[in-house]
Amino acid sequence: MDGHSPSRTAQMQAVVESLFEGGIVVAATDPRRPQPDPFEGEDAHLQRAFPSRKREFAAGRAMARAALEALGLEPQIIPAGADRAPLWPEGVTGSISHTASMCVAVASDRATALGVDIEENTDLEADIVASICTEAEIARLTGPDLLRLAKLVFCAKEAAYKAQYPLTGEMMEFSDFDVTFDYRALSFTATFTRQVGQFAVGDVLPGRFGHAADHLVAAVSLGQAA
DSSP: OOTTOHHHHHHHHHHHHHHSOTTOEEEEEOTTSOOOOOOTTTTGGGTTSOHHHHHHHHHHHHHHHHHHHHTTOOOOOOOBOTTSOBOOOTTOEEEEEEOSSOEEEEEESSOSEEEEEEEESSOOOGGGHHHHSOHHHHHHOOSTTHHHHHHHHHHHHHHHHHHHHHHHOOOOOGGGEEEEEETTTTEEEEEESSOBTTBOTTOEEEEEEEEETTEEEEEEEESOOO
16 A cells, blocks of 8 residues: 555544544644645744654644634644744644654644644664653553553653643653553543642543554543533
């Protein structure tokens, strides 16, 4: 099958939509395909970036605009803040994630915060497991798929981080979340292990996970209205 097949992006879009409740719009593409140029000023910080990074960025902004249009908004600039995070229009929250072969953007005018992350469905490098996973998480990772499950921990933490960041503005370490999974329900909880903004130790961000188009997918939404 053609690795650039539209069916891959359709599959990704359907899976991401299934991980969120109603009111969330999703757009997906393969960044290896031709993409519209970013709006003027959006990619100013990427002048010295590798071409692959520029392609992925362009795909991310294109999908973010597609998501905004699905919400009924006009195409508009989505600049990067000083922290490089996308600045969504007032009244909208969103999240973007991409790899070399897939890009996803989600947006909502109902949710308080969103986080989506996609990662290639491969094992996490063994030498970085201890820097991504807490001791408690490592103790829960068993069996021959330990490194693949560790990659899922990474994916879930990235989604949770993206959801909390617009609310707190705080950077986090991987150890600041402890993630547990319900593999039958395809859900997870990311528990704060330290105070982060308004989130106290023990507060939980609920999420869901799945896989599509050779990728792991994790999604977190907060304050979502039906």
